[in-house]
Amino acid sequence: MKKIKKIKIKINGKIKSISQDSKLSVVLKNLKIPLNKVAIELNQEIIDKKKINKIKLDKNDKIEIVHFIGGG
């Protein structure tokens, strides 16, 4: 059986190991991210949430997932 290569990415500052060529949509789904309540940045660029299943992640990619919290 061919072993799937793992790559390391950073999500919200934390290092995560994922399978190479993982799609952004799959990673977000695994994290149970409620897409209608967040915004996503990939390497400091805002991602159109409609296009996340077309984006393949690369090693050292930096993802930021933000939402609204209480603030003044």
Next chain:
Amino acid sequence: MVNLKKDSLIIANKKFNSRLIVGTGKYKSMSECAKAIKLSGAEIVTVAVRRVNISDKKKPLLMDYIDPKKITYLPNTAGCFNSKDALRTLRLAREIGGWKLVKLEVLGDKKNLFPDMIETLKSTEVLAKEGFRVMVYCNDDPLMAKRLENSGADAIMPLAAPIGSGLGIQNKINIQIIRKQTKLPLIIDAGLGQASDATISMELGCDGVLVNTAIAKAKKPFEMALAFKNAVIAGRQSYKSGRIDKILMGNPSSPSKGII
């Protein structure tokens, strides 16, 4: 009686019946925050943009407690100390669900939390060009307020005193000068400590007030939320009613004719 139904607050072509905007920070819990907001009657709440906690997926979400379809979320850039971070934050906020009405707050000093007006002005210009409707936290400086207006701000939000200080309005004269020079919504943002501070703000001719700490950190936040609601209404009614002139000496309320 002043018909307050017809006395709406209009910001960026949107009508609001309440002139009290409240922050959603510093509460003990989300449910306490939601209840205080309900009691305050506020229709706009400020919110912060922060990282999702990816390790604790069960953490309650603000949107589960405060319905953004019923209450207008006003994304705020609190915690940003330069234009770049503020722009990044608001572009992300817009992406969450199409929010174009935002509050810009670029701070300049970690201790007094005064706004950095140069960075604020720069950011206002960029945001207005990008189609944002920007409510701008600023100093109580009439010249800066004018420059913000010329840069495309949708509301001018001068501080009463440093954020969270509870000191109340420190510079009534400047606030009145800003009021005289602008037709934009003028909203006192930051530094209020008690309900009467809101009344004074409204009596100076402000269109609204934004309060967070004074409600959230009051010993009884629910009662204080209600007090601020009433204080804003009282101040607005007082302003619209046209106060009497101040005179130095006494002027009896009862007629002197017919005294026995």
